[in-house]
Amino acid sequence: MAGNTLIYSLFLISILQMSHGCTLCPLRVPPRPRPLNQYKLPSLMEFETDNQKQFCSIAKNLQVDTQCRVSFERIMCSIDSMMEKCPGNENPLDCSSCSYKKQRSGWIYNWIDSLGKPGAGISDGNYYWLGDYETCQVLRKSGDFDGKYCRIKLEVPDSLVEENCPQTDPLAINIGVCFPAACSSETLENITRNISPYQTQVDCEFEVNWSSAAADITTISGFWVAFIVIISVLTACNYKFSARLQRACSLQLNVKKALSTKRMHMEHLYPLHGAEFLIFMCVMTGNVYNYAMPYIENVAFSFDGVHSPSMLLVNNYSYQIDGLFALSALYTTFLLYGSLKKVKDVLKVFFARFLRIWPAYVYCIFFMMFVFVRVSSGPMWIHSDTVQRCKSSWWKNILLINNFDSVRNTCIDFGSGISLEAQFFAVLLLMIYLAQSHFASVLGFAFLALFTCWTTSFVYIYYKVIPPVPILTAEPIAEEKIEKILEVMQFPLYRAPAFLIAFIFGVLMKTTSSDEEPNKIHVFWRKYSPGLLVIWNIVSVFFVLFALFPYASRNIGHPKFLCWMTAVLSWRVFFPLSKLTWIALVVAEPVILYFFTSLNRPSYATHWNMIYSAISAATMSYMIAFLIDIFLTRPIKSLLTNPSIDSYTECRRNERLEHQERCD
Template sequence: MASGLKKKTELTWLSLLVIMFLSPRFIHAMTPAQLIARYKSLHQPSVKPNLNSVSSQCLQSINDTFIKSSSSQDVTRIIDATGKIGAGILVGNLVWLGSYDECLSIKTTHYCTVAATIIDPKHNQSSVLRWGVCLPKGCNEQDIASSIEFLLDIFHIKTVKVYGSTVYCAHESPYTFGSIFTIVLCGILLVLVIVGTIIEACQMRKKDQRLHIYEDANTIKPIINEDTPLVNTLSVEKENHLITELLLAFSVRKNSIAIFNTSSSAKNVLCLNGLRTISMFWVILGHTFLWPLITGNLENVVIGLEQLHFFTFQAVSNAFFCVDSFFFISGFLVSLLSLREMDKRGGKFPVITSYIHRFLRIVPTYMFVILIWTNVMPHLSSGPLWYVNQQGNACTSYWWTNLLFINNFWPTQLAKECIGWSWYLAADMQFFIISPAIIIPLHRFRRKALTIPFGLIMISVGISAALAAVYRFDASLIANTISGGHRDPTDVMYVKPYCRIQPYLVGMMLGYLIYEKNFQSSKISMIKLVLGWVLSISLGLACVYGLKNELNRFWTVVYLATSRLGWSVSLCWVVYVCQNGYGVFANTVLSWKFWIPLGRLTFTAYLLHPIVLQVFYSGYRSGLYFSTELIVYLFASMVTLSYLAAYGVSVCVEYPFANLEKIIFDRVLKINRRGS
């Protein structure tokens, strides 16, 4: 009898904790006594309570906390810290997080986040309710899930589903071997940076002293005769020892000068600096809007999604074209620089050497960011959604796919990739690997070989059109994600090289045309100039703003198949006229020297900016209310923080390892020359 009463009491408290927050009838209850009285007045379920799936430890801790506890204040604080229904449910407020810090301040409780799936069977849609609960530490994730599932069942709530894998309780992340290794590695890099900087400072001081002696020597009159030659040069620098040279590669001063140096030669295509940096800003802008949708802490998600239909917001919702800008720039530079290098080598293309150089240039920073994301990220913050978004880190299983640059093929879902945004690096490397098959014929057969990239573009358009038609994708990537079709377009088209290669090939073709003219300006008539600008601007606007109105099936397929080609052709004209001196205002803006250092930091900023976004959004203690002003302020903050982080990683990792590669290659080259 006593045992049955005890279980009934425990069921009462479990029921109250769940039902009072899932039913509006309970939101006015203030104290535990009032809540119990309110609960007793409800219709009692006919199903016999069965709490066998809940651990005895959890039941005992609930009994000790709520029934035997002498402190009613703690009980009130527990209820106060648990999330409750807020205003704005009809505009998507399904983020009821409660007070994370208040819950953790109670010694006997811990904070857990329940991700409950709410099903809408009429429209075949579902939403996720994120509910923060404050419960005794004796209850684990499975206990909470089992309790909620049982109570939803006996109260016949069929549209809400909770599974054990969707309950996340706050906990201190353990320091694994990987965490310790990454922290030690960061410490070693920091020591190398300090030592390298000190060595360079000492060398600069000695150099200044020697220059001072040299200047004094030139003021002494000849003591033999006027024909006696005076030594007018002084060997200020001598070849460094290999160890010293390797340490100097980590010097902050040396690497900072390399980053912030704005000098350029006549053969530099300066407008690419502005294009690259503005595209990176665009990436951050798009992710600033999308990230709270991913982390799930947007309180008015319906209002946020309605912004997608506004004309002025199309540049944000279609920010995906910024990646095509990167592909275009990459293809242009690979083509132009490789063709010039072949001229120096008598028509030979160093295929293996270029592959090795590319791999060594990218991998150190790339792998460092993966280490940070996998091993350090869990320790960078905390919060109601922090542990939810830390689950399922794919890098422990799939880091090797990133190292092999096949992560846009395996795993087959973008959501399961290690640092999913790195699909771009995989695609870019794949394009680079096949580029010699285009560059070598271009150098040998000249314009006739342009049929190769042109033919590949047509094949890519055909594949994209076929996939869009077969899977019936929407033109908007975000719309596809919301509709939740049976196949995700990001997995089928968005990350696949055969659908994304069009801008890269257009860039290669333009690179050849610039190379062929040897940077000599071409005369463009006023009519051609006006028509070119009209076509370029029209194509660009059509790509970005063409989805303002819903497209029919035919035009949707056309858009998905050709929009990236249209965008790259638009950029092609801009770069071409800027390089030929007809860019006027566009060239002035894009070639501004301010962009040069930022352009050098773009690669690292691209890798790091999602970490900055994740720390902010997942670590935020409450829901966010979408507004244009919020996005603007967050965008400015994220750009600033991302580039500051990029500078730090660049001077400590990217540039030092690039210096090491150059030192080693130069030494090997000298040895080979001596041997020959």
């Protein structure tokens, strides 16, 4: 068992490095900050005062629908009235008429004041010229002008770009404008492209009024929560319902199970819960740093850390969930190997895991598609791209096949991770079931598949000349190549090594810990796997814990190192948190986006601010995941399953057995 403990400990540290970032963040990286003199500004056309009254006629000739054109006429004609010079006392009638027009057009001063204007820190990456969002809202509420807040993204070319220069990305400036509400985003984009000398993109705030789908989801959620609360209260008052309904809708029981720290499985698996929480915090920290990039006013802050080794933990976010894949596979393999006697057992375990994650995941998808864009407002709160992604790919996300599609066709950023975990879990159960009767064949297949995945990934990336990871770099990488490597990373063939390695470790550790006479495979495993792991981790020197290996390998340091790591990672508090990790990662995206886009101004990023945001986002994600668990996941699971024996009683009984089975 001591040899297994060493192998297990080295395995934990081996996977801790692969755990940072989000899927779509590389496609949202803002332009690299450059000095102000590199902005290729257009030459201003000579403005003739004799032709001032041309705005109104221009608006009347716009090739748009009637309501949109009338709204633009109101703006442009009011500007003409504002710029018109009224006659003096020599013509009292015209003077009175002109003054009356100016008074009626007085709202145009507030409209002009609401437009976005250059701010300080442009060379530091302040690309948001948001204007005054509140003024646009006041004009709408007062009835002076029916407008909606929009952002125009201007792609200003770099004046110093030379031939073959790698940094050719334009400087994207976001200008806030209070456009007519009667005009669609497509119409406004066509108008701005005809006026602006640059490439433009228009994004407008979503409709303030709630759609029927959003209202239905909110209403159903409210009724469901009220139903569970009422059943729980009546049950506490000794009202009798069916046993299944009482078990499903009992808040007392669901909260007790969700927060329980009782662990009935083998003690040397306890550190897995702490390792899962540690990886979750690494993921959240990397996500916060990368999610925040498009919404901060000092974008240079992110690029300043490109050359810093200490910032590698948040920059190298490409393999964000490999550690979780490995932990999940190791945990499942070690607990289930030897207990899946029939195909029925395999289906039962898969169905239990399916009910544990899928209902909550589906609820989060519909929440992001219909409700999320309406929970706040502001100049930064424009998430029309999220709605469009969800509407075009929601069924692929629900069927857990969205990772086979384009990386842009995911509703939730972490959706590809959930799909990969479901696919790997199904394959893992099949491999565990077959390994019980065909051990050598399945183990050989796992090694062959591992080698095939590594070789195929290397050859494909080398042949396609794409970067190995979508890491933030000093010089920009073409967006087409970034999108290609992201699609490679969400394809199961290239992401399978983590779960294959965990399966190999789990099945060999489980079989070598038994009292049976070891075969040649077990002898080789016991002798050489610790050395191979040490070599692997010494090569991967980028993680700070690798510096502890010389200390851990000494005779005196080894037990101290194992005791220290086991004591920290085995805290009971990690057990209930580890059960919520996957759903917490799903809800992390809306939580982080809410932190940074619900503000009326872009944030100023510092390391302490990012760390504080990461801790806050992790806390909020776990709290929301806990509420989803007790109000949705556990009630549905209890309604659809009918356990013949209480899980805690079964675990206590199995605790006395030599070979424990998995307790769900």
